[in-house]
Structure formats: C-alpha cells, structure tokens
Amino acid sequence: MELLDKEIKNEVLASMIKIIENNRDEILKANKKDLEAFNKDDQALYDRLVVNNEKIDGMIKAINEVKSQDDPVSREISNKKLDNGLNIINKTAPFGTILIIYESRPDVTIEAAVLAFKANNKILLKGGKEAFNSNKVLVDCWHKALKENDLETSWIKMLQLNRSETQEFLKNPSEPLDLIVPRGGELLIKFVKENASCAVLVSGRGNNFLYIHPEANWEKTLQVIVNAKTDKISGCNALDKVLIDKRCAKYEQKLADLSKTLEALNVTMLVDKQVKEVLKDKEEITTQKTWHEEFLALKIAIGAVEDMEEAIDKINTYSGGHSSSIMTKSKTAAHKFMEHVDSAAVYHNASTRFTDGGQMGVGAELAISTDKLHHRGPLGLKQLVTNKYYVYGDGQIRV
Template sequence: MELLTTSEKNSVLSSMISIIDDSRDLILSANQQDLDAFGQDDQALYDRLVVDSSKVDDMIKAVQVVMDQPDPIGRVRSSGVLDNGLRIENKTAPFGTILIIYESRPDVTIEAAVLAFKANNKILLKGGKEAVHTNRVLVDCWHQALSDNGFSKDWIQLITLDREATREFLKNPPEAIDLIVPRGGEKLIRFVKEHATCAVLVSGRGNNFAYIASDADWELVLPVIINAKMDKISACNALDKILIDESTPDLQAKLQRLDAALREQSVEMLADSSLLKLLTDAAPIADESVWYEEFLAPKICFGVVDGLETAIDKINQYSGGHSNTILTADKQKADTFMEQVDSAAVYHNASTRFTDGGAMGVGAELAISTDKLHHRGPLGLEQLVTNKYYVYGDGQVR
C-alpha cells in the first residue's frame, strides 16, 4: 500500500473541513429524507440517525482534531542491534483495508473515514439503509476532498448492499480486507463473525452495571445514576443495571430517593423480588435473560447482592464488557472492583457515559472495542495501526 505523507493526508482533511461546511444544507436535506422514511418506531435508532447543524459542527470538529494529531504511521516502537550486527526496528504500519459495518449514525461516516485515512488505511463504509441518503452526501464530500488533492476515491468507499449481498461480500470479498469492525447489536456481530474470512474487531453491546456499595455517598449516587442512565439512552455506555448492597444502612429510604428520581425521568423499572416492595411500580424481572439485555431505552433493572465479590461475579457473568462503575467511599473496594471486573472501562464514583473517544481525550473514535485483541476501549487514531519489523543487515545469514 502506498504511504502518503502527513502533509498529503492533512491537505485532504483541510479540504474536507471546508467541503462539509459548504455542503451543510445538502447534508441536512439528505438526513431529513432518511428521517422521513424511517419514522420513530425505534427511538434509540432514530436518535442516532438525526443530523442537525450542531452535528455537522461536530463532524467538522472531528476532522479538525484528527488533522491536528500526530501521524501514527512509521513511529519506531523499539530498536536495537543484535550480536550479529543486525539492526532491528519495530515500526507502526497501516492495517491496509478496513471494513466497518454500522447502523444509523451518519457521523460514523465522517469519524471512521477520517481516522482510517489519517492512519493510511483504505476504508469501506457499510452504513445502514436507514441512513443511505445522508451517507451518500457525506461520502461525496470525501470523494471531492480526495479528488481536489489528486487522490483516488478508492481510499474511502460506501457500500450499499442488502443482507444477502453482504453475506456473500463477507465470504468472498472482491478485494483483500484486513480488518472488519461490526458496530451494532448482537445480531450484527454474530452475522459478521459467522461469515467473515478475516480478522473481526468487535464493538460490542453495553449492558453496563453500577454497583452501589453499602458505604456509598448517596449525594453522589443520585446524580451519577441519573446521568449514566438518562444523558443519552441510545448510547452503548448508558447504564442498564443497578446492584445495591443488601447491608446498606437505611436501604428503604435510599432506594425510595433513587426510585423517585428515576420516576421523575419516566424510567421504567424492573427489580428482584426482594426489592419490589421498595420501588414504586417496579415490575418483576421476567427471567434470567433480562440480566444479559442491553436496553437502549428509559429502562433500568435493580438487583440486590451480598457484598463486593458477589457484585463482581454477577457483572462479569452478565455485562457486555463495556463500562461498569462502583459507587463507594472505600478506595480498597474500588481498587478490587476495578481490577477484577472484566470490561473495557471501569469507573469509581463516576458515570459510565465517559467511555467515549472525545470524553477520554482520545479524539474521534472508530468504535469502542470490547475485544481484548488488539485493543480494548475507544479505537482512536493511534489504535488503527499494526506493526512491522524492519531488519537491516550487511550480509548476515543464519
């Protein structure tokens, strides 16, 4: 693959900033077409689909942030000289061609492409049919930026295939694909894993938990829980489950405060049988499958546990491995929780809503990886590279 210089890549991104701004009305008009066709049957998906002028500003900002970041390609990770005189360097290198499959969220068309391009990767964008008009306009913007700077449009391509055609594409891609990132629900991830013939990096489900320890400060608990649940219900870092310690002093009074705060936000509540009498209008948990479910809705599930170890075990069993938080005044408890809970991000006395590239200081992100290889958490610019060994000799043989 041709390696572009930093100035060449940044020239394309600089053009893109102007083109997005100039195309604002076209983008908004195309998005309105998508919204009119979609309806609002799935509120979470609808929320992700919406692009307004503020979202366009965010797209411009995402391109600017990546343009300002150092080039991640060609960095020396390690170097040394062996006894036989061979000089060996390990350097960062592009993956090659990345395919991302995502539902709704036209902003991914900007963020994924800007990250891939700055990291010298080609990218294939398989957006959902619900965002097709918006995505076409945004990819046209990319193609104009590439063409204006003398580069092939092949660097950034939009794929519009139905399910059957996508299955065949995954099994027999027309060109070599080095990495696939499915960004969506469990069905999408299973579909991609079943049919893909190359590496798959999963941006998995949320189903995030908060464990409220017996010594938690409830003046802190209430705003953290409300923010984690309601700040953006369609986000994969939103809160779905609350585990409260059975030894909490004044448990009934504290739960009633949280119950009232959630009801004020029109949150539907489910609860263990032992907590039903403490929560107004809470429904019983139907079966164990609820504990595995990511809600993406104003809905939350309460459970009671008999201590830190039980909470950790339950979270590791049911959560999606995305973001989990402990609310406690005890640093040792927090450290144990954060060390033993197996997820991409663990929190102490803070909302799970911070698992995001921008909020974590990474910048734009391709996805939030819940895989352990090759990276877990926000996939920013520095994570969209692999590595290569450069070995320099003067005739050495083995």
C-alpha cells in the same frame, strides 16, 4: 498499499472541512429524507440518525482534531542492535483495508473515514439503509476532497449491499480486506463473526452496570445514575443495570429514593426478587435474558447483592464488557472492584457516559472496542495501526 505523505493526508482533511461547511444545506436535506422515512418507534435509532447543524459542527471538529494529531504511521516502537549484528526496528504500519458496518449514525461516516484515512488505511463504509441519503452525501464530500488532492476515491468507499450480498462479501471479499469492525448490537456482531474471512474487532454492545457499595455517597450516587441512564439513551455507554449492596445503611429507604428519582424522569424499572420485596409495584425480572440485554431506552434493571464479590461475579457474567462503575468512598473497595471487573472501562464514582474518545482524551473514535486482542476501549487514531518489523543485516545466517 501506497504510503501517503502526511502533508497530503492533512490537505485532504483541510479540503473536507471546507466542503462540509459549503454543503451544510445539502447534508441537512439528505438527512431530512432519511428522518421522514424512518419509523420513529425506535427512539434510540432515531436519535442516532438525526443530523443538525450541531452535529455538522461536531463532524468538522472531529476532522480538525484528527488533522492536528501526529501521523501514526511509521513511528518507531523499538530499536535493538543484537550481538549478531542484526538491527531490528519495530514500526507502526497501516492495517490495509478496514470495513466498518454500522447502524443509523451518519457522523460515523465522517469519524471512521477520517481516522482510517489519516492512519493510511482504505475504508469501506457499510451503513444502515435508514441513513442511506445522509451517508451518500457525506461520502460524496469525501470523494470531492480526495479528487481535489489528486487521490483515488477508492480510499473511502460506501458499500450498498443487502443482507445476502453483505454475507457473500464477508465470506468472499471482492477486494483485499484486513479488518472488520461491526459497530452495533449482538445480532450484527454474531452475523459478522459467523461469516467473516478476516480479523473482526468487536465493538458497540453496552449493557453497563453500576454497583452501589455500602460506603457510597448517596447524593452523588443518585446524580451519577441519573446521568448515566438518561443523558443519552442511544449511547453504548448508557447505564442499564444497578446493583445495590444489601448492607447499605437505610437500604429500603435508598431503594425508595432511587425509585422516586427515576420515576420522575419516566424511567421504567425492572427489579429482581429481592428488590421486589421493597418496590412492590415494580415489574419483576423473570428471565436471565434481561440481565444480558442492552436496553437503549428509558429502562433500567435493579438488583440486590449480598456483597461486592457477588456484584463482581454478576457483572462479569452478564455485562457486555464495555463500562462498569462502583460508587464508594472506600479507595480499597474501588481498587478491588476495578481490578476484578472485566470491562474495557471501569469507573470509581463517575458516570459510564465518559467512555467516549473525546471525553477520554483520545479524540475522534472509530468505535469502542470490547475485544481483548489489539486494543480495548476507544479506537482512536493511534489504535488504527498495526506493527511491522524491519530487520537490517549484512549477510547474517542462523546457526
């Protein structure tokens, strides 16, 4: 694959900013077609599908941010001169071709492509059929920007494949494929893993937990729960489960306060057997499947635990490994929780909604990785490269 000069890449991004600005009406009209054809019963997917002027402003901002970042390619990681005279240099290198499979969100068509392209990767975009018109017009914008700078449109390509065609492409790619990022629910991730013939980097599943420690500030706890649950129900960083320590002072009153607060916001509550003893009018959780589920709705599960060890064990058993939070005034308890909970992001006295590239200082993100190989957390520009060793010698042989 050709290594593009950083100036050329930035010129493409500058062109793209102008093209998006000049094609706002066309983008909004295309999105309107998608919205009119969509079944609004799935509120989370519908919210993700919406493109408005604010979303377009966000697209432009994302491109600008990536344009201003240092080029991540061919950066020196290490440089060693060995006793045998070999000079070994480790540098960053592009992955090659990345395939991202995602649902509903047209802004991913911008963020994924700008990151992959700046990191000198080709990208194949497989969006959901519900966002076809929106994605098509945005990819057309990309192609205009590439052509304006005398580059082939193959750097950014939109795949239009049905499920069986996607399955065949994953098993037998018709072009070189180096990395696949499935950005969606468990069924999508399972489908990709079962059929892929190259590396898969898992992203997207939330099912995030918050643990209320006996030393939690109750006012702050309520504020954090409300924000994490209701700020954006379609976000993979939204809160799904709350675990309250039974040793909390005024335990029953706190449960009543939490219930009243969430009811006022139209949040449906599911409770375990212990919490049911206090919140008698709430639906009881009867299957372990509920603890595994990512709701993507105004719904939350509340359970009681005997201590922090039980909370940690439950989180590590059921969560998606995305984001987990502890509410406590104890730094010692927070440290133990954060060290032992196996999530990509762990929080002390803060909402899980901050697990986001922009909020974490990474900038635009391709996805939130919950994998342990390569990188966990927001996949920003610096994370879309691999590495390569350059070994310089003068006739050395190994003896």
